[in-house]
Structures are given as C-alpha cells and as structure tokens.
Amino acid sequence: MMIRIDNGLYRHGxxxxxxxxxxxxxxxxxxxxxxxxxxxxxxxVIAGFEPLAKGSVMLDxxxxxxxxxxxxxxxxxxxxxxxxxxxxxxxxxxxxxxxTLSLDSKQRNDVDRALDLVGLSALxxxxxxxxxxxxxxxxAIARVLVRKRPILLLDEAFAALGPGLRREMLRLIKALHxxxxxxxLMVTHQPxxxxxxxxxxxxxxxxxxxxxxxxxxxxxxxxxxxxxxxGEWT
Amino acid sequence: MTRMxxxxxxxxxxxxxxxxxxxxxxxxxxxxxGGQFALDAYVWRILGFTLLQAGLSTVLSLAIAIPAAxxxxxxxxxxxxxxxxxxxxxxxxxxxxxxxxxxxxxxxSGWFGGLLSLYGLSGILLAHVFFNLALALRFxxxxxxDVTPENLRLADQLGFSSRARxxxxxxxxxxxxxxxxxxxxxxxxxxxxxxxxxxxxPSATTLEVAIYQSLRMDFxxxxxxxxxLLQAGLCLVLVLLAGQLAAPMTGPPRLRLLQPARRRAGWLxxxxxxxxxxxxxxxLLALLVSGATSFSPRPILYQAVGTSVVxxxxxxxxxxxxxxxxxLLQLRLPRSRGVLNAISLLGLILPxxxxxxxxxxxxxxxxxxxxxxxxxxxxxxxxxxxxxxxxLLHGAMAAQLLPQDRLCAQIGLSGWxxxxxxxxxxxxxxxxxxFLIAFILSFGDLTxxxxxGSQGVVTLPSLIASEMxxxxxxxxxxxxxxxxxxxxxxxxxxxxxxxxx
Numbered sequence: 001m002m003i004r005i006d007n008g009l010y011r012h013g014x015x016x017x018x019x020x021x022x023x024x025x026x027x028x029x030x031x032x033x034x035x036x037x038x039x040x041x042x043x044x045v046i047a048g049f050e051p052l053a054k055g056s057v058m059l060d061x062x063x064x065x066x067x068x069x070x071x072x073x074x075x076x077x078x079x080x081x082x083x084x085x086x087x088x089x090x091x092x093x094x095x096x097x098x099x100t101l102s103l104d105s106k107q108r109n110d111v112d113r114a115l116d117l118v119g120l121s122a123l124x125x126x127x128x129x130x131x132x133x134x135x136x137x138x139x140a141i142a143r144v145l146v147r148k149r150p151i152l153l154l155d156e157a158f159a160a161l162g163p164g165l166r167r168e169m170l171r172l173i174k175a176l177h178x179x180x181x182x183x184x185l186m187v188t189h190q191p192x193x194x195x196x197x198x199x200x201x202x203x204x205x206x207x208x209x210x211x212x213x214x215x216x217x218x219x220x221x222x223x224x225x226x227x228x229x230x231g232e233w234t
Numbered sequence: 235m236t237r238m239x240x241x242x243x244x245x246x247x248x249x250x251x252x253x254x255x256x257x258x259x260x261x262x263x264x265x266x267x268g269g270q271f272a273l274d275a276y277v278w279r280i281l282g283f284t285l286l287q288a289g290l291s292t293v294l295s296l297a298i299a300i301p302a303a304x305x306x307x308x309x310x311x312x313x314x315x316x317x318x319x320x321x322x323x324x325x326x327x328x329x330x331x332x333x334x335x336x337x338x339x340x341x342x343s344g345w346f347g348g349l350l351s352l353y354g355l356s357g358i359l360l361a362h363v364f365f366n367l368a369l370a371l372r373f374x375x376x377x378x379x380d381v382t383p384e385n386l387r388l389a390d391q392l393g394f395s396s397r398a399r400x401x402x403x404x405x406x407x408x409x410x411x412x413x414x415x416x417x418x419x420x421x422x423x424x425x426x427x428x429x430x431x432x433x434x435x436p437s438a439t440t441l442e443v444a445i446y447q448s449l450r451m452d453f454x455x456x457x458x459x460x461x462x463l464l465q466a467g468l469c470l471v472l473v474l475l476a477g478q479l480a481a482p483m484t485g486p487p488r489l490r491l492l493q494p495a496r497r498r499a500g501w502l503x504x505x506x507x508x509x510x511x512x513x514x515x516x517x518l519l520a521l522l523v524s525g526a527t528s529f530s531p532r533p534i535l536y537q538a539v540g541t542s543v544v545x546x547x548x549x550x551x552x553x554x555x556x557x558x559x560x561x562l563l564q565l566r567l568p569r570s571r572g573v574l575n576a577i578s579l580l581g582l583i584l585p586x587x588x589x590x591x592x593x594x595x596x597x598x599x600x601x602x603x604x605x606x607x608x609x610x611x612x613x614x615x616x617x618x619x620x621x622x623x624x625x626l627l628h629g630a631m632a633a634q635l636l637p638q639d640r641l642c643a644q645i646g647l648s649g650w651x652x653x654x655x656x657x658x659x660x661x662x663x664x665x666x667x668x669f670l671i672a673f674i675l676s677f678g679d680l681t682x683x684x685x686x687g688s689q690g691v692v693t694l695p696s697l698i699a700s701e702m703x704x705x706x707x708x709x710x711x712x713x714x715x716x717x718x719x720x721x722x723x724x725x726x727x728x729x730x731x732x733x734x735x
C-alpha cells in the first residue's frame with residue numbers, strides 16, 4: 001500500500017472526518033464529494049499540513065504520522081499560489097531541489113528538463129505574475145517532476161482553467177502518472193474528469209472518507225449519498 | 235450613480251478653510267518680514283534633533299518588531315492571543331499617561347531608577363518605541379498573515395530553513411509595507427509633542443515643541459513661523475511617503491485561523507518577542523499599581539473629566555460630520571478622490587503646532603476666555619482625527635454601499651428611502667466606531683490643550699501634566715490611571731464595533 005491511514009480521525013471545531021483508507025501503489029484515484037465534506041482535508045492530512053487527532057498515517061510503508069510536510073514522500077499541487085511571486089519560473093521549479101537555490105550541474109539539468117517536459121522552456125525567466133493560469137500550474141507540475149516524490153496530490157489543481165486547457169493538463173498528468181509511476185489523488189468538482197482519467201473514486205461525504213471504488217462501479221452506484229451528489233449527471 | 239447635494243461640498247471647504255487659516259497667516263507673517271527666515275544654528279540644531287530622534291525611534295521599532303512579528307506569525311501557541319492583545323494596548327493610551335508610567339519606572343525615584351537617564355534622547359526613544367514597536371509589530375503581522383496558505387504549505391513541503399522562509403516568504407510579504415511603515419513611524423515621531431515636551435530638555439527638543447515654546451513661552455512669533463514652515467514641509471513629505479498607511483489601525487490584527495504548525499521560532503525571534511514584552515508590559519504594570527494605590531477623587535478631577543467630555547463630544551461630533559461627508563464625496567466623486575484625500579490628510583500634514591501658530595496669529599486680540607478656547611481645541615482635535623475617521627468610513631462605505639448601487643438603481647431606490655433601508659443599517663457600526671475613535675483621540679489629547687488652552691480650561695490630560703509639573707506625581711498617577719482606563723475602555727468598544735457582527 002502506498003497510502004494507508006488506519007482509524008484516522010481529523011477534528012477541527014465541530015467538524016470531524018473519519019479516515020480509514022488504503023490506496024495501492026501506482027493508483028490514480030479521484031476524490032469526489034459535496035463542498036465542505038472534507039476532500040481537501042484528506043489531502044492536507046496525507047501531506048502533513050494538518051495533524052490527525054487519532055490514528056496513524058503510513059506512506060510508502062513508513063509511519064509518517066508525526067512527520068512534517070517536507071519529510072513525507074508527497075508533492076501537493078493547489079488550485080493557485082503554487083509558486084512564489086518574486087521568483088521566475090526556473091527558480092520556482094529549482095526550489096523543489098534546494099530551498100537555498102544552490103544547485104549542482106546535474107540538478108540544473110533536471111530543472112531544465114522538467115521545464116521542457118511541461119512546455120515552459122521558453123518562459124523559464126518569467127515570473128508567475130506574467131504568466132497565464134495554465135502556465136503557472138505547469139510550474140507546479142515541473143516541480144513535481146524534479147522532486148520525484150512517489151505520491152502526488154492534486155487539490156482542485158485545474159479547477160480555475162477553461163475546459164480545453166483543463167483536459168490538456170489532465171493528459172499531462174496522466175502521462176506523468178504512467179511514466180513516473182506516481183500514486184495520485186485528485187480532488188475535483190468535475191465528475192467527468194474522474195470518469196475519463198481516474199481508475200478509482202474515493203467518495204467523501206457526511207464526515208466519512210469511503211474506501212476507493214472502481215470508477216465505473218462508482219458511477220453506477222445506487223447509494224443514496226452518491227446519487228444525491230451526482231444528481232442528474234450520469 | 236447617486237448624486238451628492240451641493241451642500242456636501244461645505245465639508246471639504248471647511249477643512250480647507252481651517253487649514254488655510256493656519257497656513258496663510260504664517261506665510262503672510264513671513265512675507266511681511268521680507269521673507270527673512272531666521273535659519274540660524276538654533277533652528278538647524280532643532281531640525282537635526284527632530285530627524286535624529288525620529289530616525290532612531292523608527293530603526294529601533296522596526297528592528298525589534300520585524301523579528302518579533304516573524305516569531306509570532308503563523309505560529310499558534312498558548313497565550314498568543316493574550317500577547318497580541320498586550321501589543322494593542324499602547325495604541326489606546328494617551329501619551330501623557332505613558333510618560334508618567336515611564337517616570338514611575340525609570341525616574342530618579344522609580345522602580346528601576348538610575349538604570350538609564352529618562353530625560354533626553356534615551357527617554358524620548360523609550361516612549362516612542364513603546365508606542366511604535368507595538369504599531370509596527372501589528373502592521374508586520376498583518377502583512378505576514380496575508381501570505382496565502384498555499385505558499386505557507388509549499389514552504390513547509392519544500393522544507394524551507396528559517397533563512398529560506400525569510401527570503402522567499404516573509405521578505406516578499408513585508409517588502410512593500412516597510413518603506414511606508416517606516417515613513418509613518420518617522421512622521422509620528424517627528425510630530426510627537428507630549429513625549430518630547432515632558433521628557434526632552436533644552437538640548438533635546440524637536441520642531442513641534444520648539445514652535446510651542448517660541449509661541450507660548452518666548453512670544454517669538456517670527457521664529458515660530460520659521461519652525462512651523464519647516465515642520466509642515468517635513469510632514470508633507472512623510473505623509474506622501476506613508477501613503478495609505480495613515481489609515482486606522484485599531485484592535486488586534488485580523489489573523490486567520492492557523493493550521494497547527496510544527497515550525498519553531500528561532501532564538502532571534504524569541505529574543506525580539508522578549509524585548510517587546512519587556513518594553514511594553516512594565517509601564518502598564520507601573521501605571522496600574524501606582525495609579526490604583528494613589529487614586530483620590532476630588533472636585534478638580536470631576537471638573538476635568540467634565541471639560542474633557544465636552545471637548546471630546548464637540549470634537550468627535552465635528553469629526554464625524556466632516557469625515558462622513560468627505561468619505562461619501564470620495565466615493566461619489568471618484569475623479570476628485572485625490573484632492574479630497576489630501577484634504578482629509580491635512581490634519582497630519584499640518585501638525586497641531588503649525589495650525590495653532592497660524593490660528594494664534596490670525597485670532598490675536600479676538601479670542602479670549604474658556605469658551606472660544608474650547609471651541610478651537612475641539613476643532614483642532616477634529617482635524618487631527620480626520621485622517622483616521624475618513625479612511626475608516628471610506629473603507630466601510632466602499633464595502634457596503636457600492637455593491638448595492640446597481641440593484642438600487644434598478645428598483646429606483648434613492649435618496650432618503652435608500653439611506654433608511656439600505657445604507658443606514660450597514661453604516662451604523664462604522665459611524666459609531668468613527669465617532670468613538672475621534673472621541674478617544676480628543677479625550678486623551680494634551681497637544682491641542684497646551685497649544686490653544688486658556689486659564690480655566692482643565693482637561694484630564696492637562697490636569698495630569700500640571701500635577702506632574704508640581705511634582706505631585708502620586709496624585710498624577712491616580713489621574714493617569716483613570717484616563718488610561720477610560721481611553722482603553724473606549725478603544726475596546728470601538729474595536730468590538732469594528733468587527734463584523
């Protein structure tokens with residue numbers, strides 16, 4: 001198992017989320033559920049941004065319950081603010097290898113290659129403020145590449161992009177998933193994204209994270225909570 | 235677009251007239267002397283000391299506030315709320331109260347008497363840092379807390395060291411703020427009056443105090459004019475540099491809910507927090523302890539409270555009417571926004587000593603007795619509170635009124651009906667808050683009373699000052715505690731109102 005959370009309980013004020021989750025190595029799971037159900041919370045717990053009140057987090061077969069975000073085998077990509085505004089694209093990617101930006105020649109090569117792979121070579125010297133939303137997200141994806149952490153968490157990473165651009169990014173992610181063998185969790189509000197790209201669906205509803213279900217099975221589910229969430233969409 | 239009645243233009247006209255009544259006599263007087271400004275060694279020395287103490291106060295305040303803010307930001311720990319509340323207190327205290335507390339601590343017979351010489355540069359710095367360290371800390375904390383949670387998480391994920399955090403997260407967040415914050419603190423210290431008057435001396439005096447002394451002690455109007463013009467020029471430059479920071483800063487900083495973090499503060503940050511507490515807390519304790527043990531109710535005290543309330547009510551009333559109109563005009567006449575903003579900042583550009591000097595020349599021979607004195611003091615206080623109340627009301631109105639404009643236009647709601655139904659419910663709290671802030675500023679004011687006061691006008695702050703002057707420091711401590719508690723309570727209520735219900 002790449003991700004294994006046993007008897008997890010997250011608590012913040014009156015909000016609670018029960019997490020009991022196993023995600024196999026190399027899986028691509030979509031995380032679906034109503035707004036405010038705790039989809040992002042699940043990702044934050046895995047990434048180490050928020051602690052569990054109870055339970056344990058095993059990542060890549062190691063106990064990471066008490067580990068800080070930097071120690072975990074995880075890279076998270078958010079909807080926005082994935083880069084620092086005062087640094088150009090190249091430096092923003094390079095931060096993934098060294099927080100002090102002191103890179104050896106091999107690492108420099110890695111950064112160049114990653115930028116090339118996501119199609120940003122020509123924009124390496126631009127700052128995020130002078131780039132489009134899609135280009136900014138490519139910086140984050142290039143950083144995923146150089147960091148080489150086996151778990152990738154996408155927290156509505158492409159929600160702010162138009163449909164064409166979103167599909168293009170999903171293709172890029174899918175290719176990465178295949179070539180790097182990344183175990184990927186993707187929070188999205190677009191069930192069709194889940195259907196086209198994800199092998200399984202983790203449904204978060206009413207304070208509970210449900211076990212991953214095969215995508216076709218999930219969309220055919222007769223469960224009342226799932227039906228209410230999907231609505232007319234089939 | 236809602237139209238403004240012509241009558242509204244009276245507000246900026248009145249403020250401008252009051253300012254010109256301060257400035258024009260100075261220029262005329264200077265011209266009548268053949269434009270000969272006595273820029274002698276004395277004037278240069280005073281300008282030099284003004285800049286020196288303001289510069290040192292600014293550097294010290296920022297040098298402690300920045301590392302302290304770094305240590306306190308993004309880091310929830312038990313007692314953090316209490317600590318932030320502590321740093322909100324100095325803003326609520328009148329200068330004379332703080333001076334008295336410092337005397338009680340570091341004066342010759344104080345708790346730490348002999349530790350440092352309170353009179354002169356070191357005392358002035360101590361008082362200015364007391365006020366501005368807390369101010370700077372809160373501004374810096376707010377700027378740091380504006381960093382997006384995603385960027386913070388990114389920094390955590392990438393395993394940033396303290397240095398990398400500073401370089402990539404904290405410094406970019408503070409970079410835009412610091413020059414303006416420095417200008418604001420410099421301005422507040424350059425125009426500071428009560429602190430320098432009480433803790434300074436012949437060799438440690440600033441333009442503001444020298445103006446007062448030329449005018450009220452030496453009756454040397456021409457020197458006062460020279461100093462006042464210099465002071466107005468200096469303040470104009472600083473107000474331009476400080477920009478929109480001359481806005482209200484009341485209450486503890488608005489901080490987001492923080493994710494529990496495992497980040498640890500470095501020793502430098504902890505040291506800065508410790509120094510901040512050591513500078514801010516003891517004077518407050520001294521004030522409480524000696525004030526409580528020496529408080530004695532007496533007739534002159536009630537009379538002073540009464541006069542202070544009258545002046546503060548008048549001043550806050552004027553300030554509210556002017557600020558309300560100016561804020562509305564800024565909103566409804568966006569093209570004149572710059573001019574209107576400059577008018578509302580006149581109280582900062584022309585410090586009290588400058589305005590008082592001009593009015594003094596203009597009204598020589600006309601004004602006698604307590605009634606006219608009280609009127610002038612109230613007006614001066616109202617002008618001084620305008621920059622804050624206009625900014626506060628403009629902010630509230632822009633947030634509350636503008637979004638309603640389209641809907642109101644569509645259903646044909648305008649004028650009184652709109653005010654009653656839409657605007658009034660949304661504006662009651664900000665209006666009350668603006669009134670209260672102007673009230674507190676005026677209530678704790680000593681500057682205007684000293685500049686424009688006459689015999690028989692005794693306010694709470696001026697009572698403290700005169701008791702101090704007569705070496706009745708125990709009585710003064712009690713009076714100071716009363717003033718501090720009243721100001722603090724008022725500020726607390728104003729802060730409550732500032733929060734969205």
